[in-house]
Amino acid sequence: MKNDMKEILLTEEQIQQKIKELGQAITKEYEGRFPLVVGVLKGALPFMADLIKAVDTHLEIDFMDVSSYGKSTVSSGEVKIVKDLDTKVEGRDVLIVEDIIDSGLTLSYLIELFKYRKAKSVKVVTLLDKPEGRKVDLVPDMTGFVVPDEFVVGYGLDFAERYRNLPYVGILKPEVYEG
Ligand SMILES: O=P(O)(O)OC[C@H]1O[C@H](OP(=O)(O)OP(=O)(O)O)[C@H](O)[C@@H]1O
Numbered sequence: 001m002k003n004d005m006k007e008i009l010l011t012e013e014q015i016q017q018k019i020k021e022l023g024q025a026i027t028k029e030y031e032g033r034f035p036l037v038v039g040v041l042k043g044a045l046p047f048m049a050d051l052i053k054a055v056d057t058h059l060e061i062d063f064m065d066v067s068s069y070g071k072s073t074v075s076s077g078e079v080k081i082v083k084d085l086d087t088k089v090e091g092r093d094v095l096i097v098e099d100i101i102d103s104g105l106t107l108s109y110l111i112e113l114f115k116y117r118k119a120k121s122v123k124v125v126t127l128l129d130k131p132e133g134r135k136v137d138l139v140p141d142m143t144g145f146v147v148p149d150e151f152v153v154g155y156g157l158d159f160a161e162r163y164r165n166l167p168y169v170g171i172l173k174p175e176v177y178e179g
Pocket residue numbers: 040041042043044066067068069070075098099100101102103104105106107158
């Protein structure tokens with residue numbers, strides 16, 4: 001898989017070190033509040049798995065599956081709920097866990113949804129932020145790394161469902177996705 005990469009942006013060590021720091025910040029913020037930590041499938045899976053282990057206070061986890069990219073590298077703009085939460089968010093401190101914020105469409109949809117469902121608070125932690133991709137105004141509460149305006153893969157992020165299992169984040173060679 002490494003042969004498909006133009007560049008490795010973030011190594012496994014860099015990612016794991018950052019997760020320790022984010023875990024400490026989340027522990028501090030949510031101590032004694034029993035937050036509902038919502039992972040956005042599928043991309044957030046590896047990040048969520050490592051992040052919750054770095055948090056040292058009680059929390060509950062749940063997942064939502066939404067999709068707007070399909071096989072494309074550009075957002076369709078239409079956010080589709082594939083799987084909803086099993087948990088009631090009313091009165092809860094909700095922390096959404098994302099692998100990447102690009103256009104911001106997925107998250108702005110989820111934030112509005114949880115507010116409508118009367119969450120006590122809604123915050124966002126994202127491993128990657130791609131501010132140049134933004135189509136709606138959205139600033140995450142906690143960010144691991146800011147990435148350039150290129151299609152990145154690995155550590156949960158896919159291209160046509162591949163590369164999610166890489167332990168690092170990289171940029172694909174154009175010939176891989178232009179096929
Ligand atoms: O800010 P946006 O432009 O909305 O992009 C970010 C979202 O897109 C990706 O998910 P995708 O819809 O590809 O589903 P996946 O996690 O299953 O790959 C990513 O995991 C984020 O959830």
